[in-house]
Amino acid sequence: MSDRRTRFETLAVHGGEPRPGRGGSVVFPIYQGTVFEADTGGEMPYIRLGTNPSQRHLHGRLAALEGAEAAVATASGMAAITAALHSALGAGDHLIAAGAFYGGTQQFLAEHAERLGWTFDLVDPGDAESWRKVVRPDTKAFLTETITNPDIRVGDLAGAAGFAREHGLTSIIDNTLATPVVFQPHTIGFDLVCHSATKALNGHSDLSAGAVTGSRARIERVASVLNAYGAALDPHGAFLLSRGLKTLALRVRQQNANAMAVAEYLAAHERIAQVSYPGLASHPDHDRAAAWFDGYGSVLSFRPVGGAEAAEVLVKSLRLPYAASSLGGVESLVTRPAAGGHPPLGLPGPSGADIRFSAGIEGAADLVADFAQALGD
Incomplete structure (x- = not known):
């Protein structure tokens, strides 16, 4: 594990960077222009x-971090x-x-799925039998998350990638909560890896x-x-994102350590x-996470005794975390996911007592210590 950590930390700084840099600069410049002269031998910027050029530079950096052939950044x-x-997916x-x-x-x-002519079935990410029951000739893709948001579960990721290959499906995984520091889904066969880079990849809550x-x-x-939709x-x-990636490994490792410390404290509290939190031995998916991950992520969810009222009091009593709904930034955040309403697809959602903490x-x-004072210790 220590060798892998060293490699990733170095990759985060140097992966995808041109050597020597433009004009000798170790920081790739911003090409703000929208108009470039045509080059008949290459692609029009x-x-x-x-x-x-700034976009292409970032694409190379992102591909390097996820161990992929190519990447594209989105808005x-x-x-x-x-x-x-x-x-x-297409119509039908x-x-x-x-x-x-x-x-x-x-x-x-x-x-939008019905309007686009798509159909879909919702399945248990840890139960391969539930996948087999719904796969059919017109199935074309399998979508999952590395760590689910907001209930913080880890499904059978290797099984999902293998199932997709077996049935000729495009496997798509949202790796936002894990980040490539913790897990690189391409290594077990996922076809497309997605991120909200607004979160940990950038890491500074400003993009x-x-x-x-x-x-x-x-x-x-x-x-x-993306080209068609602009x-x-x-x-x-x-x-900004390329700059944020330079410190990704350092930030995520600290966040993971903080999340573990808070999770252990809360798990022992009356x-x-x-x-x-998958880092806890009591978590139902701990063995999967321990086998595949290098760390357990920066996000945990918990439920205080006393229900929604106790949750509201606890959130208001914390002094360090901001009460905000994002995650993955340098500042800790805390939120009650149920305040956002019921899940649109009717999936089991968080209760009013559930709190999500992003370290x-x-x-x-x-x-x-902040959680201790908020809990009256």
């Missing part, structure tokens, strides 16, 4: 097509997921979607972006969708009824 995480789905096609996945993805399927990685042929199809990430956003890079002892 153009922002909407994601081929501006948001939802642009990444929807472009990946559009690249794999069927999708298998596993897990109580991100609400934005649920909303997209609930509001909306997404990413898709995969084979060159698959990314060309994803890019074609959903490429702008050059300055590409610069006023906490339940904690869901930042603060000192672990300070975060634990």
